[in-house]
Amino acid sequence: MLTLWAMTVTPSPADHLFGPSLNTTQASYSYSTPAATSSPTAATSTPTPYRLIPPLLDTPWTEKVGTDPWPQHPRPLLYREDWLSLNGIWTFQPADSTDEVNSPPASATLSQEVLIPSCIESGISGIMATNLTQMWFSTSFTVPSSWNPKQRVLLNFEAVDYEATVFVNGKQVSFHRGGYFRFTIDVTDQINLHGPNDLLVFAFDPTDEIPYYTPHGKQTKTPSHIFYTPCSGIWQSVWLESVPDNHxxxxxxxxxxxxxxxxxxxxxxxxxxxxxxxxxxxxxxxxxxxxxxxxxxxxxxxxxxxxxxxxxxxxxxxxxxxxYDTVRSYTGFRSISSGVVNGIQRPLLNGEFVFQFGTLDQGYWPDGIYLPPTLEAMVYDLKVLKDLGMNMVRKHIKVEPDLFYQACDQLGLLVVQDMPSMRPGEGAPSGDPAPEDQEEFGRQLELMVNQFKGYPSIVTWVIYNEGWGQLTRGDYPEFGLTDRVRRIDPTRLINSVTGWHDHGAGDFHDNHHYADPQCGTPWYSILSTPYDPQRIGFQGEFGGLGHVPAKENLWPVQRAVDAINQTYEISANLDAYNYRSHILLRLLRDQVALHACSGAVYTQTTDVEGEVNGLVTYDRRVTRVNATQWKDDIQALYDAANSRT
Known part of the structure; x- marks a missing residue:
């Protein structure tokens, strides 16, 4: 049973967030094996109690999650006073097949307790199970007696990966497809306003299983180096709100x-x-x-x-x-465009060329997998970038909770937002996604743009990353998708193809090159194309310098450890790491000063599983960068850009 509480007072949407200082003290920790999960076919009357399962690697925030996770109002651009969080302890059980959705459990109490929101693969969930494709979640709720009984009651899900079928008091009320995007259900006619109500959710998540071809980013059921542990289930907030009939x-x-x-x-x-x-x-x-x-x-x-x-x-x-409806929101005054400055096509912020520099930010956590353990933890990552002088973050083929973008608005970080990619390689006989999969990708791309286009910090939409899920012959779909995004949101720039397979669509000519940069230069790698002076020269990825951390800061999965040597370059110690990063940033500075480089993305904010090339380790306990050196090198990039204006 979920303990409910009504939220009636919240800080103004524009109030600033402050992340914690880095805790450099290593907590005591012993590795554990994920608990095995049974697959009962019938609900039980007494579920196995929830407990935090020690993750394979924890963070300073793991023990702070508690049983009231993510209590903040989840939609800062559409806030009402009368709302109710349904986050907390629910019940859970695996399903044997997708057919079970047609015969939901008779009882709303399932076999195990689970923490919502969470990825069931995480220790924070209390399940820590892998390779489950279909599953049930349930809870019960009571509508607050203080709410106006003449108003409608909305049930909101911020994200369920990948498909969700929702039942209220035994009746199916909604189906939603898309693991990154919110959906809302008017449940007024299905609920009891004066007593408990049963909520049951069936989730189906194939991730990258063949033959499914879904937008899922870096998630995989077979993790290997740059592809990681998946996230399944209700991984973002669930909540109710009271609204007038026409709201x-x-x-x-x-x-x-x-x-x-x-x-x-x-x-x-x-x-x-x-x-x-x-x-x-x-x-x-x-x-x-x-x-x-x-x-x-x-x-x-x-x-x-x-x-x-x-x-x-x-x-x-x-x-x-x-x-009778009043909502609160916020905005920021800024304009984003592309224009020629001293003969070079540039990204403009408020009519001026601003060189964009930040990290590839994958948003993975050893304890929460796809969901940060707390808001503080999420903001901490952003403050690492801001404190080093970076002005941008590339959210890499993943979508975050809305509070991430609010934090970027408040901190002053430009956001380059990727569309979560489909599986690279296999698919239709040609190796390309089938037409229906491509159309579903386009539909979800529109969902992403419509959901997040109100956040001032987002300056660029990215459609394809390194050709993953991109049609490689015929009528290249990035042109049509670019037009679709432009119609929905003409106020931002579009990076149609980041990395390679560039056919000329969008506002950017974007090259990936490791470890050294090749940004708007008269030379290029064989995977890229010659710089196109009609578009903005951009370094979508570079760097990736690695350093193997101490065992206590390393993801302790042998498969991941064995893949460390696939990192682009490994430094023997942190002095060497910082020396090499200084050389790479100096090369980038020269390309800004001499050629047509307008922005760059360094790989990456944190380590992720077997990738050990972050500014900080995966557990967020060790910072690799020499802060003074990096601040100076980053400022030199801005100085070089200013000299060109």
Missing amino acids: ITKLDITADMDGNVNVMVHNARNETVPVQVSLVAHNGAELVTHQASAHKEFSFHAPSAKLWTPGTPNLYNISVTMG
Whole structure:
């Protein structure tokens, strides 16, 4: 049974987050083997109690997870006062086949307790099982008596990997496909407002099993070097909210460098009804109040608005009222474009060339796998980058909880957001995805852009990474997909193909090269193509310098340890590591100063399993970089870029 609580007070969406300081003290730890999980065919009356299973490698936040994980409101761009977290202890059991979805368990109590949200492969879940493809989750909830009984009740899932079939009080109420994206169900007519309600979820997650061809990023059921432990199940928050019959379902808000705010208020009935929008400064002063209509695009002007930049991440709160519904949101004033500066095509932020430098950020954790153990842990990774002077992060073929993008907004980190890739290689007879798989990829690409396009920090959408799941012959789909993204979001740049198989689509000519960079240069690797001066020269990946950490900081799986020698380059010690990184950053600086390099992504923020090339180790306990040296080298990149303007 889940202990419920109602959240009625939260900090303003633009309030700043502060991550913890790095704990360099090594906690006592003993390795353990994942617990075996049985596959009962019937629900039991007394589930096995939840316990945190010691992960193969822990972090400073592992023991802080508790049984009330991720209590924060999960959608900062659409906040209401009346909401209820369903996160906590649920019950779980494996399913023997997908056919079980047609005969759900009679009882909502399953065989084992599980912590939600989590990946069932993680120790934090309390399950720590691998190679499960279908599974059941259940809990019960009671609607708070303080909620208006005449309003609707929405059930929200932030992400379930990969397909979710949802039952409320024994009735199927929804089906959703796509492991990274939210969905909402109006359950008003299926629930008891004055007593307990049963919630049951069937999840199906094939990951990279053949013949399935799904967007899943680096997840694999057979981990090997650059492909890692998968995440299955309800891995992001689940919650309820109380809304009027005709309520706001989505806000599309953009604010540009000239103070113009463009708004589209979506509502449940798709009706053109009056709305009032108020723009509020961080100090609470109301700057603008504008009257308009929902279901129609409108705009207004905010005089003297302070711009959002990495150095000055100014954010403004927004309140939107439509009838009996009021939601809070926020925005930042900035414009993203491409333009010629001194004869070179450049990415522009607020009309100026800003050199973008940051890391490849994979978002993996040894204790939570795909979900950080806590919000503090997630923000810590971002603060590592910011404290070194980086102004950008590439979110690599993964989508994070909305609170990740809010933190980037608040810290001042530009986000290059990848679409999670499909499986490289095998698929249709040609090696390409079948047409229906390609269309599903396009549908989920649209889901990603629509879900996250309100966050000011996101500056670029990436469609394909290194050809994974990309059609390699015929009518190259990146052109059509680029057009689809541009129609949905004309305010950002599009990196259609990062790495190789570049046929000329999008705003970037993006090369990957390890270990040294080749960014907008008159030379190129055989996997890439000659620099295209009509597009922005960008180094999508480089670096990857490795260093084998002490045993207590290493992912203790022999398969992963054996793959360490596949790292691009291994340094014998940290002095050598920092010397080599200095050489690579100096080479990059020269390419910025002499050629057409406009941005670069260093691999990577942290180690991941058998990859030992992070700025910090996988457990986040050891920082490899010489902070003073790296700050100086990064500043030299910005200085070289400024000399070209």
